[in-house]
Amino acid sequence: MDSARIVVVGCGYVGLTTGACLARLGHDVTCGDVDGEKISRLRRGEVDLREPGLGELLAEGVAAGRLRFTEDSAQPVTGAEFVFLCLPTPRGVEGEADLSAVDSVVGDIRALLPPGAVVVAKSTVPVGTARRLARSLAREDVAVVSNPEFLREGRAVEDFLHPDRIVVGADDQRAAERVAGLYASVQARAELVDSVSAEVVKYASNGYLATKLSYVNDLAELCEHTGADVEAVTEGMKRDHRVAPSFLSAGPGWGGSCLPKDTAALLHTAASHGVEMPLLRAAIRANGHHQARVADKVVECCGGDVSGARVGLLGLTFKAHTGDLRDSPALAVARLLAERGAQLRGYDPACAERVAVEGVRCVADPRLAAENADVLVLLTDWPEFAELDWEQVAAVIRTPVLVDARNQVDPREVARAGFAWRGTGRSLR
Template sequence: MESRRIAVVGCGYVGLTTGACLAKLGHEVSCCDVDGEKIARLRRGEVDIREPGLGELVAEGAATGGLRFTRDNRQAVSGAEVVLLCLPTPMGADGDADLGAVESVVGDIRALLARGAVVVTKSTVPVGTAERLGRLLGREDVAVVSNPEFLREGHAVEDFLNPDRVVVGADEPRAAELVAGLYSPLGARTVLIDPVSAELVKYASNGFLATKLSYVNDLAELCERTGGDVEAVTEGMKRDHRIAPSFLRAGPGWGGSCLPKDTAALLRTADTASVELPLLRAAVRANGHHQARVADKVVDRCGGDVAGARIGLLGLTFKAGTGDLRDSPALAIARLLADRGAQLRGYDPECAQLSAVAGVRCVGDAYLAAEDADALVLLTDWPEFAELDWAKVAEVMRAPVLVDARNQLDPREPGRAGITWRGTGRTLR
């Protein structure tokens, strides 16, 4: 593999992971970010992002000199053969991705790019962005390539170094081969396609996963009405080789930094193209419905009214293994309960330092969240919740009621402590 000079613009979890992993593969990487304090911390070897193995990779890259950090675009981009854009593309008011940060950086660096350089969008961007950035650059000697990332928060390093596939969208064969070559030591299957198709791959993948999750939650509701067990149903489904076993777990709905904004952007693209995508629209509606169902279960367990009731929340992040609160279903459910007058106390291992979030008073441990509670709701399946002393939990609660929205627990454990357990798509037998 030929070592390349690479600039990574943006040091969030995608950019930092990408830069550190490419340095490990033997490339010379300069990472830049507008946040001067973040750059100073990274130069000291301080990694704030919760990603297993990332801190070690950053330290290793810095020690070998293959990974450097700067706030200066000129310093990072000048002389780089490949410039990777790993910038935020949040959902705009119209549902489409906001390209403000991406376009600003492209405007800043276009005169700095070396002749023959390749600009790569790693950020999730709308269809047509490669062409749009090419016009903005105004450089016939610089190619724009789409190379979407498929990194899961909490597993980003693992996913980068063990990819299912590498997708490269380019109109120029030389640029496509250059970008694909960056990943050659990984031995992953490379999909070389046009830029528009590459831009659609990420949205299409996340739209399918969101639909799959909503479908499983629909099945969970059906199981509750018919006496079935959704975990038994999905176990049977997983045995079918045509159905991948991932994303077949019922829960409180989906959220996070990707699925909500990517489904919205895909629907926006469909609207622009006069395409309906009815399945995806139904999946988005169903997600809101299933979040409301969790809140309804809590209300039901509290006698039909939670006004003035104290509710304890276990877990606030959108999933275990990350400190990300963005579009967390836990917070969506918290808002629904707060709107009905509930007093909320919440605990999350990654958010214990917070005093309050979204109307939730944050406390330092799970037992404080349960103290004097009329009901307890398990919303994020952190491993430590499975190890709680349920007799102690029952002792501190005002009413021993637990809604396990993740089906994390063996219901017999809280049951032995006298706690009434209710799961998602499951009935006690």
């Protein structure tokens, strides 16, 4: 496909990655956002997101004249062939996705869209949204297409340019083919389906991944009580071609900006159609259980009471290689400990000392988190934690005990430094 004129509405995580990558694919892209300060920073080449390769792509697109930024998303729409909606859809009070931002933008651009334009829902939206937006636009000459994103934080650029699949959903086959054509230079199969199926694919994928993670943590708990090693178990599982090797790491539960929100939205959609989905409900309950199990281990290591105890936290973000604290399992564990009276100090490579985390004093060095601590808890799988000088850490900690919720460090190495190590899915015998 030749270069297309594209407007991306929303310069958040999905929008900025989408805009920069579409420009890399040769398209003419204008990214708009109502946050004027953000637009000013982007024009200066400043990227707030911790995402490998994104800053370079942005600079490349701007230098080539294929990427620009504006505070006025509406005006560029008048000349656009495609308008990508990359807007926040946060979780509502009952688990439903809040589409107020999407609806507002659609109302703003309805009369400005040129004939033949295609509106592309890139954000994760409830099932049936594409058809509802088409009714809201009331423009027979404008198509609405669902093109869900499957971007992992910390690997978003890689996932966009080298995806497993591209899902395009529309009731208008020609519109679906046009959107798929935007990705013509990407080496991935384009799955053309109806819009409702495309919307379900996104939720179904995240619901499955959440269930898989809860299952692995269930196995880890079983391993602790039977004498098995969860890492040996999962390695054996990975050898089976029917079991995909990803999302088989035990830990302190799952979180982030997608899985909690999307599982809640999927349950809300199911309930609205009289479908129970008991397996997904159990996976969500299990997740809370496993977060509480980590907190319980810390309490046990403090003699059964953490009131007044000093607890050091290694890792605050929901996973490594991102600065995202949203629905972080590390913070869920921290809240449980704070409720029991623990004094918390935390370090995370992506969080500056000035970052405000309720109940946690953020520090600039892992040794400061460990200083005079009664127990140290590793909660996020940052590679640098595996490389810590544990003898230096042992020199400043009050009680050399490490609860390794991610099995991130070599227990023999920390044992040589004098630590008692307690992992996840390792034998209690």
